[in-house]
Amino acid sequence: MGGEKQYKNGRRKSKTRRLDDDDQYSGDVTKSKKTLKKTSKVDKRPKSEEMEKPLKKGETPEIEVLDIKKENFERALGQPKSEDSDFQMEKKKGKKKRKDDDFRVEMKGRGQKRRRESERTEGVSDLAEGHTAEKNRKVKREEEEQVDQAPEMKRKKKVKDEIDMEAKIGNEGQAVSVKRKKTKEELEAAKVLKMKKKEEEEQQRWRWWEEEKYPDGIKWKFLEHKGPYFPPEYQPLPDDVRFFYNGKAVKLSPAAEEVALFFAQMLDHEYTTKDVFRNNFFKDWRKEMTHEERKLITHLEKCDFGELFQMHKDKVEARRNMSKEEKQIIKEANQKIVEEFGYCVLDSHRERIGNFKIEPPGLFRGRGEHPKQGMLKKRIRPEDIIINCSKDSHVPEPPMGHQWKEVRHDNTVTWLASWAENVQGSCKYIMLNANSKLKGEKDWEKYEVARKLTTCVDSIRSQYQQDLKSKQMKTRQRAVALYFIDKLALRAGNEKEEGETADTVGCCSLRVEHIALHERLDGDQHVVEFDFLGKDCIRYYNKVPVAKKVFKNLRLFMENKQEGDDLFDRLTTSELNKHLSSLMLGLTAKVFRTYNASITLQQQLRELSNASDNQAQKLLCYNRANRAVAVLCNHQRAPPKTFEQSMANLQAKIDSRKEQLAQAKGELKQAKKEAKENSDKKLLAVMEKKKRTVQRCEEQLLRMEVQATDREENKQVALSTSKLNYLDPRISVAWCKNMDVPLEKIYNKTQRDKFAWAVDMTEADFEF
DNA sequence: ATTAATACTTAGTATCCCGCCC
């Protein structure tokens, strides 16, 4: 990987210029963000006048545009003040929000068209007025009872009992024939059951998208849950599993032992060979030791975790070798935990929680060259946890003998519990599942904002094209950054604290060493070569021909800078976003990613798909369109560990199939010849058979070859991220309708649940 | 105007699980 690269050393530490140097800038609007920062990376560079010099010829008048209000902007562009552009954004300004959102009203109409009558409606409107705990609990109870007593369920149970009964009889009777019959029937019954369940689920689904939205930042009116689920306490090792220091067995205190085990469990992982990881681990481990232990254990190299490691491996092995029954028992136990802790009641609806389990302690595994890798991630106790729920709800009980840090009732946030994590000092939250109302609504909003960008993207583009010629350095930098964000779907690139995280960058935090300028490259003019580590230390490498003005600006920005200096030294993400939100309500840098991803999917689908294709071809086309987006967004994955092997296996299969085909062809020829010579019926039949064999072989071969290319193309590309986070699901739903492809071919169950709102409301004529 | 805190989305990897092939 290019990950080892120069960044580690190449990144220049701040050679701070003192603040008084900046006095020269005073009065100048364009102030470097870095020069004002105490840890400036920007070194002595020419003063702003020099930087600005080339601009002087630019006759562009002082630009006021930056400060124009949205209305002005739209007026200037000759656009009517779009009604729906007010969508949900007012609330961000803390103003009262308009009561009805246009898009919602519109959609509501659509949804209702196909709405099935359900008793739920009544309950909802009933509860809309006021939520008392009593009411909610009552509803919940009723729901449960309803479910329990539903005739459907009773019937199901009956069917199941019958099956069980039959199985018993069957096993006692004539084993073979009855058994087969049984499985067949069982399958049938299972099918029916499944369908019933599906239908039921559909009935139960909360169609929140047909309801009124809450005003302001209110996220819920009633919230009740059981609190988080804690991992089991540490069980000290049995005496026969020993830890050795310097060749001598040492019985560790439970606290030190637990941490030692964390390390031992990872011994087969590359992490444990890295110095940073080892040092961080050792430092934190020693903190957990008793005085004596700390005195004794001073060198990690002298530690022998062999027996701990072995024990861990044995455990993993044992788990793998568990019988079906044992596994079933565990599964059921887990199910029970999910039933109890995995759901909450939100405004009278039962919603799945996304991560109700507290993260167990362990060693921190950062991505890439993380300076904190190997540090101890401490066990979270109830005393660390803040609970958020309704005042009038049943407040979750802390585990026996413990207390919560705090219980609060804040309905302007969506989390149920939170705690501060010790490694990075950041906050972690327990929140709802992606299929919940809270997440779904936000997702819908996100795509609506991105969609709105469609209407003004042209003017925004022409504006930043103009800004490339601005007199002000700041404006130019912003324009170039925006150009990258728009054209290449780069992330915004917030500033990060040095030394706290791996050295990764986004657009605004690009440094001069991350790009190379080529006047001419591979027949293209003005090529920028990007090479940097982005989010999750995924390498972004790309050679892009850019507009001449952009190229020249870049050269200017890089003048008199050296490795480690910011490319956009006068730009921050918040300034950029401030500017963007003045152009369109709700517009931020990341909206461009969503917008470009979705619009690309739509275009690609239109371009590639053919109504007359068969289903497999259509699906291939969908995947290709999806892939185009994934490539644009640089969604990569490590090639599966087994990739080479499985590819070779597939190739071997293809080869052997080819041989088979050749042979079959030969035989067919022979058979044909024989059949011709004496037209015996038998021979003809043989010939037909051979023919079919050949055909089958060819089909299989083709399928495998397609599979091979598909897999090869997907080697390093992850489709799921874009599918889940960037592609407006309504595009896909509409495409399925138009192409007559079942939605299940595109979205699995989880995805259909997450996008239930889109599945329900989208017609074939949807346009992003 | 910065910085810090907060809240929430986006991201890749590990693991589970299930059907398929030998």
Add this chain to the structure above:
DNA sequence: GGGCGGGATACTAAGTATTAAT
């Protein structure tokens, strides 16, 4: 019937963006 490939799910790190505090 056991291993294997791959999809689904679990997990949690790492981003973005806004708000609050200084």
